Amino acid sequence: MSAVTELLQQVVEGVGSGAVYASLALALVLIHRFTGIVNFAQGELAMISTYVAWQLVASGMSFWLALPVTLAVSFAGGMLIERIVIRPVQNAPELTMVIVTVGLFIFVNAMAGLIWSFTVKDFPQPFPDGGIDLAGVRVDWSTFGIIAVVAVVMGLLYVLFQHTSIGLVMRAVACNPASARLSGIRVGRVLMLGWGLAATVGAVSGVLVAPVLFLEPNMMGGVLIYAFAAATLGGFDSPVGAVVGGLCVGVAETLAGAYVDVIGADLKVGVPLVIILAVLLVRPQGLFGRAAVERA
Amino acid sequence: MRKTTTLRAAAAASAALLLATACNSQRGQDDKDAAADGACQGQQTTGITDRTIKLGGIYPLSGPASAYGTISKGVSAYFKHVNDKGGIDGRTVVFTVRDDGYQPPKAVEEARRLVEQEKVFAVFQTLGTPSTAAVWDYLDKRKVPQPFVATGASVWGTDDNHPWTTGWQPNYIAEARVYAKYLKEEKPKAKVAVLHQNDDFGKDLLGGFKAAVAGSGIKVVAEESYEVTDPSVSAQMTSLARSRADVLLNITTPKFGSQALAADAKNTRWNPLHIVNNVSSSATVLKPVGFKNVQGVVSATYFKDPADPQWADDAEMKTYRDALRKYAPDSDPANQFNAYGWAAASSLHKALDAMKCPTREGLRDAVRNLKDVEVDMLLPGVTLSTGPADAFPIETMQLMRFEGERWQLFGKPVDTRKEFGPLAK
Numbered sequence: 173m174s175a176v177t178e179l180l181q182q183v184v185e186g187v188g189s190g191a192v193y194a195s196l197a198l199a200l201v202l203i204h205r206f207t208g209i210v211n212f213a214q215g216e217l218a219m220i221s222t223y224v225a226w227q228l229v230a231s232g233m234s235f236w237l238a239l240p241v242t243l244a245v246s247f248a249g250g251m252l253i254e255r256i257v258i259r260p261v262q263n264a265p266e267l268t269m270v271i272v273t274v275g276l277f278i279f280v281n282a283m284a285g286l287i288w289s290f291t292v293k294d295f296p297q298p299f300p301d302g303g304i305d306l307a308g309v310r311v312d313w314s315t316f317g318i319i320a321v322v323a324v325v326m327g328l329l330y331v332l333f334q335h336t337s338i339g340l341v342m343r344a345v346a347c348n349p350a351s352a353r354l355s356g357i358r359v360g361r362v363l364m365l366g367w368g369l370a371a372t373v374g375a376v377s378g379v380l381v382a383p384v385l386f387l388e389p390n391m392m393g394g395v396l397i398y399a400f401a402a403a404t405l406g407g408f409d410s411p412v413g414a415v416v417g418g419l420c421v422g423v424a425e426t427l428a429g430a431y432v433d434v435i436g437a438d439l440k441v442g443v444p445l446v447i448i449l450a451v452l453l454v455r456p457q458g459l460f461g462r463a464a465v466e467r468a
Numbered sequence: 469m470r471k472t473t474t475l476r477a478a479a480a481a482s483a484a485l486l487l488a489t490a491c492n493s494q495r496g497q498d499d500k501d502a503a504a505d506g507a508c509q510g511q512q513t514t515g516i517t518d519r520t521i522k523l524g525g526i527y528p529l530s531g532p533a534s535a536y537g538t539i540s541k542g543v544s545a546y547f548k549h550v551n552d553k554g555g556i557d558g559r560t561v562v563f564t565v566r567d568d569g570y571q572p573p574k575a576v577e578e579a580r581r582l583v584e585q586e587k588v589f590a591v592f593q594t595l596g597t598p599s600t601a602a603v604w605d606y607l608d609k610r611k612v613p614q615p616f617v618a619t620g621a622s623v624w625g626t627d628d629n630h631p632w633t634t635g636w637q638p639n640y641i642a643e644a645r646v647y648a649k650y651l652k653e654e655k656p657k658a659k660v661a662v663l664h665q666n667d668d669f670g671k672d673l674l675g676g677f678k679a680a681v682a683g684s685g686i687k688v689v690a691e692e693s694y695e696v697t698d699p700s701v702s703a704q705m706t707s708l709a710r711s712r713a714d715v716l717l718n719i720t721t722p723k724f725g726s727q728a729l730a731a732d733a734k735n736t737r738w739n740p741l742h743i744v745n746n747v748s749s750s751a752t753v754l755k756p757v758g759f760k761n762v763q764g765v766v767s768a769t770y771f772k773d774p775a776d777p778q779w780a781d782d783a784e785m786k787t788y789r790d791a792l793r794k795y796a797p798d799s800d801p802a803n804q805f806n807a808y809g810w811a812a813a814s815s816l817h818k819a820l821d822a823m824k825c826p827t828r829e830g831l832r833d834a835v836r837n838l839k840d841v842e843v844d845m846l847l848p849g850v851t852l853s854t855g856p857a858d859a860f861p862i863e864t865m866q867l868m869r870f871e872g873e874r875w876q877l878f879g880k881p882v883d884t885r886k887e888f889g890p891l892a893k
Contacts, residue, residue: 291752312734426706440695
């Protein structure tokens with residue numbers, strides 16, 4: 173294998189894992205856009221949705237039937253969490269919100285362990301096995317599949333944000349809840365909708381990555397760190413940014429691990445943290461984000 | 469006169485109170501009545517009487533490592549089975565299980581509770597290297613035996629400062645030696661790629677392997693590590709594939725074991741001989757990958773696998789299965805962790821039988837003075853041997869290869885003590 177082919181192979185690996193990070197970053201961006209909060213429990217909600225899908229498939233349902241059922245359950249579950257857990261602390265300071273989502277993270281993780289145990293489960297691969305050789309570089313069908321699904325979700329979110337009235341409403345809510353309420357918007361419902369949609373996008377992410385990572389309660393914990401890096405890099409309010417950010421983080425991490433000897437595989441996990449720090453220092457709104465403007 | 473008596477009584481009472489407080493504040497001291505007489509004079513008899521032995525164990529019944537928690541069920545079932553047959557030397561075993569959730573601080577708390585409140589005779593098994601390392605100083609200070617810990621770190625056997633702690637299962641270095649010997653015979657010019665967890669466990673096994681192949685034609689040509697917090701090892705596997713090595717040594721814990729096996733199966737352009745370490749050799753790791761994808765994978769073991777039909781008519785296996793059905797009906801007899809617990813408990817039984825004094829000191833000495841003791845749940849040819857300076861009871865393993873839907877043993881049991889000599893301290 174030539175050096176160039178090797179490099180390309182590593183890039184493909186990076187794009188593959190980057191797409192995984194992007195899928196969860198989309199959910200993070202969505203909920204941030206809707207509700208203005210950063211949800212640390214997003215990965216765990218995605219994980220538990222994946223367990224729902226696994227349970228349905230394990231009880232004999234076909235994958236393609238289990239998927240919409242899972243998405244619906246996740247949507248309802250997300251809305252329910254907003255109503256029961258988040259609404260009571262809605263007006264609390266941001267730190268309270270962070271702590272509540274961290275608490276949710278721990279609770280959901282433990283609950284999944286209690287119900288399904290911590291042993292690894294196999295999750296059906298929706299995409300065909302195998303892949304193709306492109307000039308010596310092997311690309312799995314599943315990599316294509318994940319990228320395609322992520323692109324579609326990204327497109328849908330973009331349309332939702334920019335070209336629908338609900339998108340406008342939710343931007344108003346995220347921007348200034350008090351004014352939004354005064355102009356007749358049912359803020360509570362919009363927030364519930366935001367949580368529901370984010371949980372649904374998270375479920376898609378979980379179902380996409382489970383065949384590769386193997387399903388267990390800590391499956392999304394590691395992914396979440398990278399997804400945060402992706403969302404920070406791309407901008408916390410931009411779906412396009414989340415995907416570009418995810419791919420950049422994935423490729424940077426893989427190449428750094430493979431070619432920078434000092435980093436190696438040991439320090440690979442440091443790469444997203446360096447990215448987060450650098451972005452926050454240089455361009456806090458991210459590549460595609462809009463800087464928050466405060467009226468003086 | 470009367471006044472004096474009252475005064476005396478008051479003084480005595482306050483002295484008693486003071487004493488109680490003193491005892492309470494330095495809970496380190498043992499009860500005066502808990503010492504033996506005769507030849508065993510002065511030795512500790514806490515937790516042991518003519519009729520009972522109190523033992524405690526600390527396992528992760530909850531949390532990320534809770535899959536191992538079922539080991540305690542195998543242990544409990546063994547002791548209940550023995551109790552029904554008259555106990556150990558007439559003594560009924562009372563086995564108390566505590567949950568540490570695989571968290572070392574919790575393990576310390578539970579160890580204190582077992583020693584100071586339950587007043588156990590010995591802490592039989594703490595599970596996992598972190599939890600065991602967290603409690604062994606305490607138990608050593610309190611002179612409480614900690615026999616047969618459920619972890620393979622080599623430190624339990626090579627350390628001179630903790631005479632009360634001993635290992636049980638083959639340590640990771642011994643396991644590495646088994647693979648090294650196999651490769652020396654089968655592929656003397658092997659180029660080996662290694663995937664390992666970046667912690668003491670991974671480094672123990674990798675270090676042991678490198679030392680064991682030193683000076684032979686076998687070369688480690690690529691090494692990749694991962695952190696337990698990494699989402700996946702696929703990038704590491706791609707890097708390893710570049711090495712074109714003809715052997716892959718997979719030193720991982722279960723989830724990453726599954727990922728690495730799946731990544732190897734998926735890569736049709738690189739087909740090394742895949743050796744997966746014992747930690748990740750259970751069916752719970754292989755099944756999610758798909759049995760068809762793990763054919764020919766090699767590993768090593770030392771006790772009888774209850775899922776292996778080869779032992780279907782084995783007397784001990786039958787006893788085990790009946791006992792589990794009777795005393796732990798909610799657990800699966802085919803799960804090897806239950807059999808592991810059974811084998812460890814049965815090993816402790818032998819050590820208790822061998823005690824010269826029914827005291828903590830007696831157990832400590834018996835555990836370190838085992839000579840080719842046979843345990844029926846261990847593989848034929850695998851026995852327990854220890855010495856005053858050797859706290860590794862099992863250092864023999866047998867290789868196995870995955871064929872069809874289960875592991876098939878092959879070759880002869882490898883006694884790494886004979887082949888490679890004792891471990892360096």
